Amino acid sequence: MSKETSITATRDVEARSPLEPGLERGAQIADTGQAWYALGILALAYALxxxxxxxxxxxxDPIKRSLLLSDTDFSFIQGTAFVSAYLIAIPFVGRLADVANRRNVLVAAIAIWSLCTALCGMAHSYxxxxxxxxxxxxxxACVFPIGCSLITDYFSQRRAPRAVSVFMASQWFGAGFSLVAGGWVIASAAGLRDIIPPLATLEPWQMAFIVVGLPGVAFSLLVLATVREPARRSLLRGAADERAFSIRETFRFLWQRRGFYLRVWGAVSMQGIVVLGMPAWLPAFLIRFHGVSPAVVGYRLGAIAVICGATGVLAGPWLSRLLERRGFRETDVRVVIIGMLGMGACCVAIPFAPGAFGAFCAIGGAIFSFGIPIGLLVVILQFPTPNRLRGITAAFHTAFSQLVGYGLGPTAIAMITDKVFGNPRMVGYSIAIVCGVASLVGVVILLTLLPRYRRMLAESAVK
Structure with missing residues (x-):
């Protein structure tokens, strides 16, 4: 290629990138120190x-007593408020991740959810x-699709599964820290009233929301100052991938491949019932059935979530590569099936485990098992998908998880407890029923996904 031809080609690439000025001239940062720093920031955002x-x-229980709510009433705050929010946000978030500056959208989202968390602590009514x-x-709703889209541009195909797993593992550090921080605030409520006079009129549960929420505003400024928007690339083919799909083209692409995408989203929906439904009622189960204090529940569940959840997420890609070296194909899907079988078995064991120690052990097994599929399901979705569609597909991915997980998980467990057992102490058995059935359905869906995943990878590799 002549020098003049090379210059012309460079100018053509620059002309095709009007939405993100400056990126077309920037050097590739895949797998560099800057990419790993950005991954760390994204992981912290997801943890937050x-x-x-x-x-x-x-x-x-403190909120229920304060606001005079039943388990079913409370489940609507846990589930319906989140589900309705995700349904409204889906088309906007997914589209923004595919056409806008993703870093700036993430900065705004972090600041808003941090302020809204603090506002939860100011609430005096349902x-x-x-x-x-x-x-x-x-x-x-912004953090997952934007994080997935950014990571697949920050990292090569070889590094992307590990990077995605680190990103997904961060949710367990966040979930664990929230329990530890919440337990600390509850145990230290009296001292906090003396140190921070404006908190003196608030109940401990209100303090927890404010103390945990407000630091996120400062973190959003750190993201704005230190994270760079990367150039968009095709992960499988490694070339620049700047063509934006119209809305009509987007939905035509998804509809033509609905057999693949609906199965992935169906599997993540079943996993969502377990991942979002079980933790919603685990503290109540341990407090009501085993008599563990809220502060102890927070510390122990927090430690279990961090250790077992993060280990499970990071173990997923390792297990997939191990099976690959042994000659298996579509190993990501096969490892997800193994993880779902394990999480179902452990969830069923929770109410039957002997004593609080046995329950914590079963919970640890469940969290480790449902950590295994989390990163791999994202990889299964993102690898065969064009760059400018990764935001919308990731948005639907998290939407199905939230819609079914939060919409059905906490409420189904609560309704079985209220309507079938009629005894709050039986919530552990409700967890076993709902999570066990969801895990089994997820395994069946994944078994039918294998041939479609193979075809999607082959189609993407030749384009």
């Missing part, structure tokens, strides 16, 4: 989202808490 999201689960929770849901 889970801190704000999961804190509610530790303080179920409706006020519901709408503050709704605000958290709308803004947190």
């Amino acid at each position: 989202a889970y801190i704000d999201r999961q804190l509610l689960n530790l303080i179920v 409706s006020a808490l519901f709408w503050a929770r709704f605000g958290v849901g709308v803004s947190e």
Whole structure:
């Protein structure tokens, strides 16, 4: 290629990137130190989202007593507020991730959900808490699709599975820290009133929301100052991938391949019932059935979530590569099936485990097992998908998880407890029924996904 031809080609690439000025001239940063730093920031953002999201689960009974709610009433704050927020946010978030500056959208989202979390602590009524929770849901809907889209541009195909797993593992650090922080705030409520006079009139559960929420605003400024928007690339083919799909082209592409995408989203929906339904009622189960104090529940569940959840997510790609070296194909899907079988078995064991120690062990097994599929399901979705569609597909991915997981998981467990057993102490058996059935259905869906995943990879590799 002549020098003149090379210059012309470079100018052509620059002309095709009007939405993100400056990126077309930037050097590739795949797998560099800058990419790993950005991954660390994205992981912290995802952890922060889970801190704000999961804190509610530790303080179920104090909020119920304060606002005079039933288990079913409370489940609507846990589930419906988030689900309705995600349904509204989906088309906007997914589209923004594919056509806009993703870093800037993420900065705004972090600031908004942090403020809404603090507003949860200011709530004195059911409706006020519901709408503050709704605000958290709308803004947190951004972090997953934007994070997935950015990571697949920051890293090569070889490094992307590990990077995605690190990103997904961060949710367990966030969930665990939220329980630890919540337990600390509850145990230190009296001292905090003396140190921070404006908190003196608030109940401990309200303090927890404010203390956990407000630091996120400062973190959003750090993201703005230090994270760079990368150039968009095709992950499988390694070339620049700048062509934006119209809305009509987007939905035509997804519809033509619905057999693949609906099965992935169906599997993540079943996993969502377990991942989002079980933790919503685990603190209540341990407090009601085993008599463990809320502070101890927070510390222990927090440690288990961090250790077992993060280990499970990071173990997923390792197990997939191990099976690949042994000659298996579509190993990502096969490892997800193994993880779902394990999480179903452990969830069923929770109410039957002897004593609180046995329950914590079964919970650790369940969290490790449902950590295994989390990163791999993202890889299964993202690898065969064009760059400019990764945001919308990731948005639907998290939407199905939230819609079914939060919409059915906590409420189904609560309704079985209220309507079938009629005894709050039986919530552990409700967890076993709902999570066991969801795991089995997920395995069946994944078994039918294998041939479609093979065809999608082959189609993407030749384009």
